[in-house]
Every structure is written in C-alpha cells, then in structure tokens.
Amino acid sequence: MKIIKLHMSRLRNEAHYQLMLLLQKLFVEFPDVKAIVAPMTTGFDAMIALEALLVDAMTGSDYTEYIQKADQRRDRGIAGLSAVVKSFIYYFDSDIARAATQIMDRIKSFRKDIRKKSYAEKSAAIKILVDDLNSTFAQQVAKLKLKAWIDELAAAQNQFDNIFVLRNEELSKRPKTRLRKLRIQIDNSYRAMMRKIDAFGEVNGYNITETFVNLFNNEIKYFKEHSHHTPKKDISAATIAPIPDQVYTGGPSVPMPDVTLDKDRLFFMRDYKVTYHNNLKPGTAMMTVTGRGDFKGKKLASFNIFSHLK
Helix, strand or coil, X not given: CCCCCCCHHHCCHHHHHHHHHHHHHHHHHCHHHHHHCHHHHHHHHHHHHHHHHHHHHCCCCCCHHHHHHHHHHHHHHHHHHHHHHHHCCCCCCHHHHHHHHHHHHHHHHHHHHCCCCCHHHHHHHHHHHHHHHHCCCHHHHHHHCCHHHHHHHHHHHHHHHHHHHHHHHHHHCCCCCCHHHHHHHHHHXXXXXXXXXXXXXXXXXXXXXXXXXXXXXXXXXXXXXXCCCCCCEEHHHCEXXXXXXXXXXXXXXXXXXXXXXXXXXXXXXXXXXEEEECCCCCEEEEEXXXXXXXXXXXXXXXXXXXXXXX
C-alpha cells in the first residue's frame, strides 16, 4: 500500500500549495506517521509557510483596488470643489466673485502641478492645497462657505494615505525567493518523506501508515483529475459590522470585527486574521481583515478613536 505518484510540476501554484497544506494537516492528525519523517518536517513546514507568501505575492497587491477608489474620491472632491467655486465667479456680489476667482486660480495652479505626477507627488500637492485653503485663503473660503468641501478633501487624502501605507507595508514584506526554485525544494522534500513512509510500511507492516496513506491517496487522485482545489471564498465580499467608537486609553486600540459572509459568521484566526493601522492615538484608524484557511483576499474597515467619550 504505497502513496500514489504525482507529477508535482503539473500542478498550478495554488493547487500545489493546497496539496501541501493537506499533507501538513494529515501529519497533525497522524502523529505516529509524522514521527517517521520527523527530522524532515521542520524544514518542510518552513518552506510551505514561504510558499504561502510567494503564491499570494503573485496575485499582486490586494490594496490596488482600494487605492484606486480612494484616489477617485480625491478627484471627486477636487472636481466638486472646482464646480462650486466656478459657480461664484460671476456672482453679483463683487467680493464673493473676487474670492471665487482667487480660489479658482489656486485650484488651476494645483491641477497644473499634478499632471503626470505619481501618487506620492499628488498627495503632497493636495496637502499643500488644503493647507493653503485653510490659511492663506481662509477668508475667501469663509465667504463662499466652502469649509465642508475642504474637510471632505482632507478626509479623502487621509484615507488615501492610510491605504497607501498599508500597500507599501505589504510590498516591503514580500519575499525575494523565486517560487519556482522553492517548489523544487519542496518537491524534493515531499518525495523523500513519501519514500520513507512507504519504506516504513514495507518493513514494519502497514498498521501505522494504512489510514494515512488511504486518505492522502484520495486527495492525490482528486488533484490528478482536476489539477486544482476547491476555490477559496473571497473575504472581500464579506460584511463587517460597524465598529463602535473606541476610547483612547494610552495604548493601541484593537477592536475585534464581526465578520459574516453569505450569512455565516467567520471566526478569528481560523477564517481570517486582523492587522491594524493608525490605531495608536485618537483619530481615524483602519483594520485589514485577511482571509485564512478556506478564505482569501482582504477587506478594509475603519473605526474612530476618541480621547474621551462622545
């Protein structure tokens, strides 16, 4: 009763990783079998953890879509502000018309500066624009009652900054090892472990290995037929319940989200993990819910931290 041979190179990256995860789970369920290959499993587990990072990295940043939406929010804020200011340029009150003309000249200068600029350069220009409108042009802004528009643009920029930082943190943590090279190492370790388990059964009988081999062979047969595994559910489609306002206590605020998908409640560390950003002081903080196990992808949520109860 031997383990079925499988051409590992024919498996797609995601399928390869899923099969190795199944093998890890079986080792947990059958410690006597794991003991047979115990010296090899430590290195094997480390390689599978790295493979998870590399497979995820190949799909690109999960924050790209969020960054694009945040940038669109900034653009809408600027377009809306421009339209309102432009409507006052020919106002019958000359003071208001003059104020509108002055602000419009500043906005035109801003738009000229950001043409073909990077995200970072555009962010810097927006911050300068907001500062100018709140200081140099404060009187003109007050005349036209534009404070709400300025606050919206500032909030849009703050949201963009938070997501941009998260994206950069994600990119900085990506491993440099090539997946193809890692898969070769994993496959060599896998084949060595399977040979040892088969040899143990032949020499000592199959009492210890029989159930393990039967279960793993069933999985191998599935992968040979399909070359893939049941697709993971995307946690970006999940719903995160509104997070209550947090009171600043001097340390980081780490509220736990209530996450559901298709009316099913998901569980922390089994189905997802949570990371936080900008949660060390009062203000608007963000959390990233990242799928685990049967779930993939990311979902963002924000919450407020106050220095005292509202």
